Amino acid sequence: MSPDRLSLAGKVAIVTGAGNGIGRAEALLLGREGAKVVVNDLGGDTKGEGADRGVAQKVVQEIQAAGGTAVANGDSVASYEGAARIVETAIKSFGRLDILVNNAGNARPRVIYNLSEEDWDAVIAVHLKGCFNMVRHAAPIMREQRSGVIINTGSESGLGHFGQANYSAAKEGIIGFTRTVARDLGRFNIRCNAIRPRALDTRLAGGEGGGVEAGIKLAQTFGNHVLGNRSMHTPRPAKAEEVAALVAWLCTDSMAGINGRTFQIGGGEVGLWSEPELVKSSFREQGWDLDALDQDVLRSFLVGDIIENK
Numbered sequence: 001m002s003p004d005r006l007s008l009a010g011k012v013a014i015v016t017g018a019g020n021g022i023g024r025a026e027a028l029l030l031g032r033e034g035a036k037v038v039v040n041d042l043g044g045d046t047k048g049e050g051a052d053r054g055v056a057q058k059v060v061q062e063i064q065a066a067g068g069t070a071v072a073n074g075d076s077v078a079s080y081e082g083a084a085r086i087v088e089t090a091i092k093s094f095g096r097l098d099i100l101v102n103n104a105g106n107a108r109p110r111v112i113y114n115l116s117e118e119d120w121d122a123v124i125a126v127h128l129k130g131c132f133n134m135v136r137h138a139a140p141i142m143r144e145q146r147s148g149v150i151i152n153t154g155s156e157s158g159l160g161h162f163g164q165a166n167y168s169a170a171k172e173g174i175i176g177f178t179r180t181v182a183r184d185l186g187r188f189n190i191r192c193n194a195i196r197p198r199a200l201d202t203r204l205a206g207g208e209g210g211g212v213e214a215g216i217k218l219a220q221t222f223g224n225h226v227l228g229n230r231s232m233h234t235p236r237p238a239k240a241e242e243v244a245a246l247v248a249w250l251c252t253d254s255m256a257g258i259n260g261r262t263f264q265i266g267g268g269e270v271g272l273w274s275e276p277e278l279v280k281s282s283f284r285e286q287g288w289d290l291d292a293l294d295q296d297v298l299r300s301f302l303v304g305d306i307i308e309n310k
């Protein structure tokens with residue numbers, strides 16, 4: 001039995017994209033910890049095409065079989081009206097909304113010179129617009145309640161990921177969105193945080209649309225998949241259950257007061273990301289023009305230690 005500060009008993013949660021992978025693990029764990037769960041999933045393929053309402057229903061049955069309470073919803077988070085119906089499902093079924101986990105995701109990887117407008121729009125629509133749609137409908141209810149927890153799902157892909165311009169843009173947009181929603185809603189006792197998860201046991205894993213093997217092949221061909229010191233290999237295989245544990249923890253009272261932050265989880269590693277800061281800067285009273293900028297001394301100060309182009 002978990003201590004009180006970790007209990008989610010009586011809380012009402014929505015998990016989007018909860019029919020598979022990370023979302024499914026999150027819904028199962030929240031249900032096990034006592035939350036009543038709206039299991040949302042469109043039930044499409046990894047590109048976000050197709051629909052199968054049975055996918056969400058199956059997870060509902062798993063939660064119920066473990067003694068929990070859950071209902072299914074098959075709307076798309078990419079639709080503003082669909083998102084309203086997802087939130088309505090929580091209110092109609094359980095009378096309130098305490099937890100919103102924005103997890104639904106698709107992937108359409110293409111190198112930028114081959115990336116179609118349709119593939120750009122489809123990925124932005126599910127990840128970034130989907131987060132907005134859900135938060136926009138949940139926020140008035142949580143504001144009225146004077147409480148709530150929102151968790152958005154980013155990705156390390158946002159740091160720079162070969163062939164994932166649409167996905168990276170959406171995911172990094174979600175991090176900025178999270179920081180601002182945290183500022184908008186914090187004074188109403190609503191906290192909004194983000195995660196950058198890793199789970200190799202999901203459909204989107206590794207190659208994020210291409211499967212683990214495809215991801216490893218891409219990394220071997222084009223080098224490290226992200227910038228900085230993040231390699232795609234984890235010390236241990238990354239599993240969805242571990243991501244779910246962090247999300248459940250962020251939902252508990254134990255994490256009250258933590259707002260606008262981004263956490264890492266996967267492969268045995270849990271962490272807190274820094275927020276971007278100006279690394280160095282120089283001030284010039286009369287402002288900067290091309291000649292003033294192109295001085296050896298400024299160039300070497302600002303970018304002299306950067307040697308990587310790709």
Ligand SMILES: NC(=O)c1ccc[n+]([C@@H]2O[C@H](COP(=O)([O-])OP(=O)(O)OC[C@H]3O[C@@H](n4cnc5c(N)ncnc54)[C@H](O)[C@@H]3O)[C@@H](O)[C@H]2O)c1
Binds near residue numbers: 046103155204
């Ligand atoms: N697996 C990883 O290593 C990893 C890494 C970084 C980020 N993520 C993110 O974690 C989240 C879950 O990914 P996953 O690996 O479990 O993938 P997954 O494909 O197993 O699960 C995603 C679920 O979202 C659902 N979905 C897609 N479009 C939807 C829509 N419009 N409305 C409702 N549901 C929709 C799918 O049907 C699917 O069940 C995604 O946001 C993904 O981008 C995953």
